[in-house]
Amino acid sequence: MELLTVWEQELKKRSFSEIIFAVIGIILGLIIAFLISQPIYKIPIPYVGMAISIILYGILGYLGFRTGLSYKDDLSLKIRDLVAGGKKISKDKGKIKFQSDLPKVLDTSVIIDGRILDITKSGFVEGTIVIPVFVLEELQHIADSSDSLKRKRGRRGLDIVKEMQGLENANIVIEQSLYEDISEVDSKLLKLTSDLNGKIVTNDYNLNKVALVQNIPVLNINELANAVKPVYLPGEEMEVQIIKTGKELNQGLGYLDDGTMIVIENGKHLIGKTVNVTVTSALQTSAGKMIFAKPN
Structure with missing residues (x-):
């Protein structure tokens, strides 16, 4: 006891x-x-x-x-450090999530192209979408052109902007900075994107290259389109309409719904017909994907 x-x-x-x-x-x-x-x-x-x-x-x-x-x-102390470390990681994760919400600056070509509207509707483009006022001015200038084709493209671009502003799931901001000391629209875009620490959304090949040289992130709509095209492996079959002759002897050409070119061996005599073909190979080029096939 x-x-x-x-x-x-x-x-x-x-x-x-x-x-x-x-x-x-x-x-x-x-x-x-x-x-x-x-x-x-x-x-x-x-x-x-x-x-x-x-x-x-x-x-x-x-x-x-x-x-x-x-x-x-x-x-x-060790336990406190572990708890503090866990909180720090949570905060860091929050920051990383915030940093992924970079402004997306649209150029003139991607607005006229129109696909950015569907991409925004689908929710694949997150964060603030910035449309510079000087891009709107360029669209207006194109819409006022004496050339009917340019005028149609400019009006289409303005309609796309208006429709994007009406989307509930998108944060569209019209940036008022004019950068009057810079003459070229592309140079203004690069400067604005750099100032906003954002990304340029474009399908302009030359602007894409210049932005990458200046270490400015780029979202290229054409690259996205190529990335989501279906993959056809050798031996797979498909149905395609042959619409014209190819560059090589006896070749026929057709196109898939997404614009992918199909080169059909010995298909010249089948022009105007819809035929079943078997894929032999595929080639990725700067202009897009080409599929080679032969009639069944």
Whole structure:
């Protein structure tokens, strides 16, 4: 009873955290003692294995108790660091998510192209979509052209902008910066995108190249279109209408719905007909993908 009283008085002197770490130390000490004592039990001399095991339990349990108390502060700091590290990672993840929301600056060509409207509707373009006011001025200038084709393209571009502004799932911003000291529209686009720390959305090959040289990120609509085209492997069959002759002897040409060119061997005599063909190979070019096939 006196021993229990002594333990009770000792426990009252300790804080709750000290008791927790002491108990953890004792448990770890006893586990280690259990693992070590297993081969000792097999000593053939009577009672020796048991006696040594009991001593091991006592020594390692006491060492665990003292270690838990001695390193309480160090262990507390480690736990705090782990918790703080977890919070820091969460914040960092939030920042990364925020940084992915870069402004997307549209150029004139991609607006006139029109596919950006469907891409925005689908939700594949996230974040703020910026339409510079000088791009709108260029669209208006094209819409006022004496050339009927240019006039139609310019009006189509203005209609696309108006329809994009009406989308509920898109944040469309008209940027008012004019950059009057810069004459070229493409140069203004590069400057604006750099100032906004954003990305240029275009299908202009030359603007794409200049932006990459200046380390400005580019989203190219043509590259996206090529990336999502279906992949046809050699041996697959498809149905295609042959509409004209190819460059080589006896070749016929057809097109898929997405504009992919199909070159059909010995298909010249089948012009105007819809035939079943088997894919022989595919070639990726700067202008897009070409598929070579032969009639079944």
